[in-house]
Amino acid sequence: MHRDQSGRAASVDPFSAVADAVYRIDRRWRFTYVNAAAARLLDRRAEDLVGQEAFACFPEIAGTVIEDEYRAVLGDGRARDFEYYHAPLGRWYEIRAFADPGGLTAFLRDVDVQRHTAQQRAAALAQLGAVLEALPPATVVLDGAGRIEMVNRAWTANGEELQREGDRPARAGERYLDAMARYVDREHHECIAAGLRELAGAEVTTAATFSLDYSQQIGPTESWFRLQAARVDASDRIIVTHTDITERVRDQQALAWQASHDDLTGLPNRARMLELIGEALVGSRGRAALLFLDIDGFKTVNDSLGHEVGDELLRQVGGRLTEQVRPGDAVGRLGADQFLVLARDCEAAEAAALAFRLQNSFSRPFLAEGISVPLSASIGVAAAGPGADRAHQLLSDADAAAFAAKGAGRDRVHVFSPGLRDAARWRLEVANRLRDGAVDEFVVHYQPLVRVDTGEIEGVEALLRWQHPERGLLTPDAFLSVAEETGQLIPITRWLLGETTRQAAEWADQGLPLRMSVNISARHFSAETLVRDVRVALHDSGLAPENLVLELTETSVAEDPTRAEDQLAILQNSGVIVAIDDFGTGWSSLAQLLALPIGTLKIDRSLLSAAARLAAGGTGPVLAAIVSLARTLGIRSVAEGVETAEHLQMVREAGCDLAQGYLLARPMPASDVLRWATRIRDAGGDSCALALQAQGR
Numbered sequence: 001m002h003r004d005q006s007g008r009a010a011s012v013d014p015f016s017a018v019a020d021a022v023y024r025i026d027r028r029w030r031f032t033y034v035n036a037a038a039a040r041l042l043d044r045r046a047e048d049l050v051g052q053e054a055f056a057c058f059p060e061i062a063g064t065v066i067e068d069e070y071r072a073v074l075g076d077g078r079a080r081d082f083e084y085y086h087a088p089l090g091r092w093y094e095i096r097a098f099a100d101p102g103g104l105t106a107f108l109r110d111v112d113v114q115r116h117t118a119q120q121r122a123a124a125l126a127q128l129g130a131v132l133e134a135l136p137p138a139t140v141v142l143d144g145a146g147r148i149e150m151v152n153r154a155w156t157a158n159g160e161e162l163q164r165e166g167d168r169p170a171r172a173g174e175r176y177l178d179a180m181a182r183y184v185d186r187e188h189h190e191c192i193a194a195g196l197r198e199l200a201g202a203e204v205t206t207a208a209t210f211s212l213d214y215s216q217q218i219g220p221t222e223s224w225f226r227l228q229a230a231r232v233d234a235s236d237r238i239i240v241t242h243t244d245i246t247e248r249v250r251d252q253q254a255l256a257w258q259a260s261h262d263d264l265t266g267l268p269n270r271a272r273m274l275e276l277i278g279e280a281l282v283g284s285r286g287r288a289a290l291l292f293l294d295i296d297g298f299k300t301v302n303d304s305l306g307h308e309v310g311d312e313l314l315r316q317v318g319g320r321l322t323e324q325v326r327p328g329d330a331v332g333r334l335g336a337d338q339f340l341v342l343a344r345d346c347e348a349a350e351a352a353a354l355a356f357r358l359q360n361s362f363s364r365p366f367l368a369e370g371i372s373v374p375l376s377a378s379i380g381v382a383a384a385g386p387g388a389d390r391a392h393q394l395l396s397d398a399d400a401a402a403f404a405a406k407g408a409g410r411d412r413v414h415v416f417s418p419g420l421r422d423a424a425r426w427r428l429e430v431a432n433r434l435r436d437g438a439v440d441e442f443v444v445h446y447q448p449l450v451r452v453d454t455g456e457i458e459g460v461e462a463l464l465r466w467q468h469p470e471r472g473l474l475t476p477d478a479f480l481s482v483a484e485e486t487g488q489l490i491p492i493t494r495w496l497l498g499e500t501t502r503q504a505a506e507w508a509d510q511g512l513p514l515r516m517s518v519n520i521s522a523r524h525f526s527a528e529t530l531v532r533d534v535r536v537a538l539h540d541s542g543l544a545p546e547n548l549v550l551e552l553t554e555t556s557v558a559e560d561p562t563r564a565e566d567q568l569a570i571l572q573n574s575g576v577i578v579a580i581d582d583f584g585t586g587w588s589s590l591a592q593l594l595a596l597p598i599g600t601l602k603i604d605r606s607l608l609s610a611a612a613r614l615a616a617g618g619t620g621p622v623l624a625a626i627v628s629l630a631r632t633l634g635i636r637s638v639a640e641g642v643e644t645a646e647h648l649q650m651v652r653e654a655g656c657d658l659a660q661g662y663l664l665a666r667p668m669p670a671s672d673v674l675r676w677a678t679r680i681r682d683a684g685g686d687s688c689a690l691a692l693q694a695q696g697r
Contacts, residue, residue: 026103027074029054030558033105041108065094069093073097073104083111135629137243140176142695144236146196148172155242161218176240188214192227199229199238209561213245224249231685262333264311265318273332273340277391280344289351291341292380292398293321293358296410298337301373306609312368313375325354326359339377339399348383350416355379355413359649362411376411378402383416397421434479434488439495444503445667448676448687449517449638449660452652457677457688459515459549461660462500463667489523494533498641501541501548508543512677517549517579525563531570538576545575549600553582570598575695579638583626585605601630603656607640623654631655645695648688663691 021038025031030053034046042049044057055062069080077099084093091112098105132139132152141150152170159169162183177196179548181189195210202208211228226268229240255263262274268276280288295317302310314337321331321339330342341358343351359379365372380401384394405414414420446460451569466474483489497518504516524530540546550571552564568578579600603626627637639651642661653658664687668676680687 021108022105023049023108024100024103024105025054025070029070031057031564032102038108041110057090060086066192066436069095070097070104073099075097083115132239134559135241135648137241139239139241140170141232142176142201142238142240146176148174148176149237158242170191174444183216184214187556188212196229196238199231200236202231213249223245265315265333267318267322267339268330268332268645270332270334270340273330273334273342274391274395276330276332276342277394278389281389281391281394282340283344287345287347287384289343289346289348289354289357289381290394291343291351291355292334292382292395293339293341293377294379294402294406295337296376296378296406297337298375301375305369305371305373308615309368309371309373313373315364316366316368317375320361320366321358322356338402340395346383348381351383352379352413352415355381359411359413378405378410381413413611419610430479431482431486431488434483434492435486438466438468439471439492442492442495442499443467443473443669444496445501445669446503446673447660447667448665448673449515449658450664450687452639452648452656452659452688455680455688455690457514457680457687458658459517459547460673461517461551462496462519464496484521484523489521489535490527490529493518493520493524494529494537497533497537499538501537501543502627504547505541505543507674508547510674512674513547514673515547515577516543516548517551519551519581521566522552525567528563528567530567534571535574545571546552546577549577549579550583551579551602553580569597572599582640598633598635600636600638601626601628605643605661608641608647608651610637621654623650623656627656628656659688663695664688 019037021041021044022033022035023031023038024033030051031049032051034042034044034049036046039046039049042058044506049057050261061067065082065084069082072078072081079096081094081096081097084095085091086093091110092115094111096107132141132150135152136154138155138158139152140148140155143149148170148349151174156169159171162169170176170182173459177189177193180192182286184192191212192214195212199208199210209228209230211226213226214225215224219224223244223246226243226245228241228243229238231237232239244663249265260269260275261267261628262269277288277290280314295314296311298310301313314333318333319329321341323332325341326343328344330340330344332340332342334340341354343354346354360376362376365374367373375632380398380403382394382397382401397420400420401414401416404420405412408414445463445465449459449461450457464476464480466479468474471478480492483492500516500518504514505516520530524533534548534550537543538548550568572578577599578597579602580596580598581602582604583601603623605625608623623639630637636657637655638658638660639654639656640660642648642651642659642663644663647661648659648663665676680690683690
């Protein structure tokens with residue numbers, strides 16, 4: 001109470017300074033008090049409401065939760081908290097009602113923004129939770145305070161294993177760093193803490209990531225994990241994956257311990273063989289020979305039967321060679337499908353006889369996984385000349401002889417002659433021609449990409465070829481490695497971008513708009529000219545950016561992820577689409593996928609074959625899980641290597657967006673693409689149906 005100028009007592013409004021809207025009603029539902037905030041919220045003057053019945057002023061509240069809750073408060077005198085959606089204004093309000101001697105007092109607060117924010121957060125969490133459950137690695141989501149907010153099944157399963165070993169698993173609500181302190185040593189824990197602090201303090205617009213390999217003792221064994229963390233979009237959440245890399249680390253440790261031997265076959269490796277060759281040249285006064293064996297067409301065996309069968313065959317080849325050589329000779333594996341035989345105290349004629357004996361040993365097929373596999377070998381023979389003491393030179397001569405044997409038709413024996421050194425020089429000349437204008441001899445073939453649901457052609461992948469004047473049409477395998485070694489890969493790719501965008505624009509003018517996919521190497525990221533080269537190609541051709549797809553492999557991104565992310569983000573913002581090629585042949589994580597501006601995921605044919613084998617064995621829809629994960633991240637999927645009707649059916653059932661492979665169309669020159677597309681269009685436009693029809697399906 002205070003007194004006015006006349007000396008009379010004046011009442012003080014207890015709610016005048018309250019930010020919330022406050023009003024009172026008596027037991028006859030008449031307003032007895034309305035503060036200024038309530039008047040503004042109700043869009044009425046306080047003096048117009050006081051004394052009036054609530055239902056008369058606001059008939060729309062009749063029969064609503066307001067009436068029910070207010071009657072309950074007036075009936076039992078207990079306070080009520082509830083939310084109310086006011087339809088005329090389209091907003092949500094939080095109401096707290098308290099009984100008072102005259103009726104009740106109500107506090108109102110506009111919570112529309114908070115409610116919608118909470119709904120959006122719940123939806124985002126639900127979506128993120130679905131993605132987490134699809135991930136094989138143990139994964140957690142941390143809130144802004146560093147507490148575990150969500151975990152996936154793999155994390156829970158790991159926790160159950162820890163519990164069986166007597167350790168306490170980490171659960172949602174626990175501080176992540178407190179949990180990790182139980183699992184890792186102090187040095188690794190400090191690194192993890194520092195990395196998470198850096199992520200938490202990074203600008204929300206940056207695609208920052210953090211990774212660390214750490215060891216963890218689980219029972220009597222030591223396991224290794226790769227931790228990868230990344231910010232989730234523009235929120236303060238951090239997603240952390242823990243991929244088990246124990247087998248990889250143990251392999252590396254075994255290789256370090258057995259640095260002089262091949263892990264697959266147990267034979268001496270290249271470094272050890274060079275040591276043995278050097279010792280033989282010194283100890284036998286130059287009387288030594290080297291046989292270089294290259295298994296013919298072994299890549300086809302690997303692609304058709306799988307690497308497991310291929311590895312078993314390589315082990316058997318090593319064993320058979322060891323059985324055939326003379327006592328005191330040495331058998332080594334140079335790498336891949338290449339072997340070496342060092343014949344000590346041996347001249348050229350004896351070495352050639354040994355080579356033919358080894359060749360004849362391949363006449364008996366090899367048996368692996370119940371499959372009889374015929375193999376042959378191209379063998380180069382090089383005998384050391386008088387006074388020879390250079391192991392590398394002898395290896396180079398044997399390599400040149402094997403190259404000549406393979407070039408002569410495979411399954412041949414070729415003895416080194418000085419003229420073969422000229423052949424090696426010719427390979428150097430090829431490198432020089434790449435540098436000095438061979439781009440005029442390049443051509444591009446195009447393989448269509450079609451929609452799985454309709455069979456319509458959506459785009460093409462550009463495949464570089466070299467129309468060599470002496471060697472004929474060369475595939476990239478024959479020259480791109482040389483181009484990379486000599487620094488010509490980027491100029492070639494620059495030419496390819498210009499040629500393919502011009503061709504795509506020309507097709508668009510002819511009524512055939514196609515997306516053009518072009519392969520990009522990791523070298524382009526390092527040179528930091530990719531953005532400029534793409535912009536120049538698009539500008540000169542007039543092709544719309546959204547009709548260009550840049551394809552890059554997982555491993556090319558992993559070589560320099562920071563530069564790749566920066567340059568790809570710029571290109572994506574301009575409209576260019578980014579695709580991950582050969583997915584399933586490298587190693588990636590969710591953190592990496594979230595950080596990259598990926599629009600398309602190209603599933604490698606090896607993964608398609610593996611998925612087919614798993615599906616046949618009842619192991620589950622592996623391909624569908626990959627496609628579902630991509631779709632959850634807003635990424636389109638392309639199935640490569642669709643070569644059979646069964647492959648097409650599988651990618652359809654998995655929900656792939658696009659398909660590419662010999663079943664649908666082989667690579668073709670630019671002049672054939674328009675004719676092919678016209679033929680498909682005239683036949684109804686469904687290339688999938690036509691391909692199946694051609695196979696009698």
